[in-house]
Amino acid sequence: MAIGTNDAIVKLGTTKTLEASGNSIANNTLELANDASYSIAADGANAPDAEFVLALIFATAPTEGASIGLYARELDVDGTGDEEVPETTFKPHFIGSFPVNNVTTAQYIKLLAQDVPRVADYYLFNNGTGQTVSANWTLKVTPRTLGPAA
Numbered sequence: 768m769a770i771g772t773n774d775a776i777v778k779l780g781t782t783k784t785l786e787a788s789g790n791s792i793a794n795n796t797l798e799l800a801n802d803a804s805y806s807i808a809a810d811g812a813n814a815p816d817a818e819f820v821l822a823l824i825f826a827t828a829p830t831e832g833a834s835i836g837l838y839a840r841e842l843d844v845d846g847t848g849d850e851e852v853p854e855t856t857f858k859p860h861f862i863g864s865f866p867v868n869n870v871t872t873a874q875y876i877k878l879l880a881q882d883v884p885r886v887a888d889y890y891l892f893n894n895g896t897g898q899t900v901s902a903n904w905t906l907k908v909t910p911r912t913l914g915p916a917a
Contacts, residue, residue: 770916780910783810785889792893792900797855799890800906806886811910818911819878821865823904829896831869836892837862841884853890867896
């Protein structure tokens with residue numbers, strides 16, 4: 768089947784690294800991807816959606832099917848006022864989950880998110896994996912939208 772000029776296709780922008788070498792993340796704790804914030808206007812050409820890719824390793828195999836949660840702290844919600852900083856027991860802006868496998872090799876996990884915040888910091892929550900995420904994990908984001916084929 769040929770793509771016509773009126774067909775919609777996925778368009779990807781330039782990938783941005785939110786964390787290049789993250790600290791270890793203990794079981795049931797939260798960690799900020801503190802290398803960069805992500806702005807859909809400045810970084811994503813106003814694409815409303817995004818593809819997040821998490822690369823991580825566990826020294827000891829985690830619980831199969833457990834997950835790493837992705838949370839946002841929206842910035843500049845009201846002028847320069849920001850949302851509250853997420854905490855282990857207070858995580859108001861859930862984006863999605865990265866399911867983990869019970870292996871000790873590198874895992875590269877993609878998460879598609881729709882309508883991401885305009886400007887935000889991103890946090891990972893080690894949600895009941897039973898193990899610590901090793902240091903040096905990375906989190907990247909790529910702007911994503913639909914557009915005409917032509």
